[in-house]
Amino acid sequence: MKLKYFSHSSFQITTDDGKVLIIDPFLDGNPTSPVKSADVSPDFIILTHAHGDHLGDSFKIADRCDPLFICVNELADYVASNGYRAHNMHIGGAYNFDFGRLKFTIAHHGSLTPDNNYGGEPAGVIITADNKNIYHTGDTGLFYDMKLIGEMNEIDYMLLPIGDNFTMGITDAVKAVEFVNPATAIPMHYNTFPVIEADPNEFKQRVSNMGKDCRVMEFGEEIEL
Numbered sequence: 428m429k430l431k432y433f434s435h436s437s438f439q440i441t442t443d444d445g446k447v448l449i450i451d452p453f454l455d456g457n458p459t460s461p462v463k464s465a466d467v468s469p470d471f472i473i474l475t476h477a478h479g480d481h482l483g484d485s486f487k488i489a490d491r492c493d494p495l496f497i498c499v500n501e502l503a504d505y506v507a508s509n510g511y512r513a514h515n516m517h518i519g520g521a522y523n524f525d526f527g528r529l530k531f532t533i534a535h536h537g538s539l540t541p542d543n544n545y546g547g548e549p550a551g552v553i554i555t556a557d558n559k560n561i562y563h564t565g566d567t568g569l570f571y572d573m574k575l576i577g578e579m580n581e582i583d584y585m586l587l588p589i590g591d592n593f594t595m596g597i598t599d600a601v602k603a604v605e606f607v608n609p610a611t612a613i614p615m616h617y618n619t620f621p622v623i624e625a626d627p628n629e630f631k632q633r634v635s636n637m638g639k640d641c642r643v644m645e646f647g648e649e650i651e652l
């Protein structure tokens with residue numbers, strides 16, 4: 428399985444049998460992404476919430492390659508009302524797709540679409556594929572139930588925001604890593620705009636100080652998991 432980081436909260440997972448999943452494809456309007464929407468061809472688009480920096484170029488991509496959207500119910504309805512294929516789920520529920528299993532978790536944030544439609548509750552997502560558990564927290568503040576998520580799931584990779592202002596900053600994100608106890612933490616949602624500037628190496632140092640592993644991915648970097 429491969430994990431590619433476009434920057435911000437946008438990641439691409441490619442499974443061993445070639446299924447391509449993109450989470451929160453914010454590419455063309457994203458000044459830090461070296462990859463643009465015309466360069467990607469996902470089979471699935473997973474949205475954590477409806478904000479413009481997460482919904483991003485989803486519809487432009489879908490016009491070209493017809494992916495299946497996976498989102499919470501209200502956002503899935505919004506996607507479907509725009510003419511795209513969507514699988515409706517909700518927080519706490521999991522489902523087996525042909526790439527593996529996907530479960531939505533809580534996140535503390537908002538979720539209005541760019542054209543002011545209600546996007547449902549914001550979410551995080553746990554993706555299980557090729558015997559790995561990847562937890563993408565979505566945009567969220569720190570919450571104590573992350574401990575429960577860590578107790579009930581052996582998380583291999585935790586992707587979490589460190590940019591502050593709209594989400595957890597570094598101090599809260601370090602506590603989130605302590606709660607979830609992943610094998611590896613990967614920071615996201617930083618340095619896209621001046622208001623979310625943060626030093627991922629400071630985060631890495633502080634996670635390392637707890638005896639935990641952290642990987643700072645370059646924007647555009649792809650790694651084998």
Ligand code: NI
Pocket residue numbers: 476478481536537566593
């Ligand atoms: Ni957001």
Ligand code: MN
Pocket residue numbers: 478480481566593616
């Ligand atoms: Mn965001």
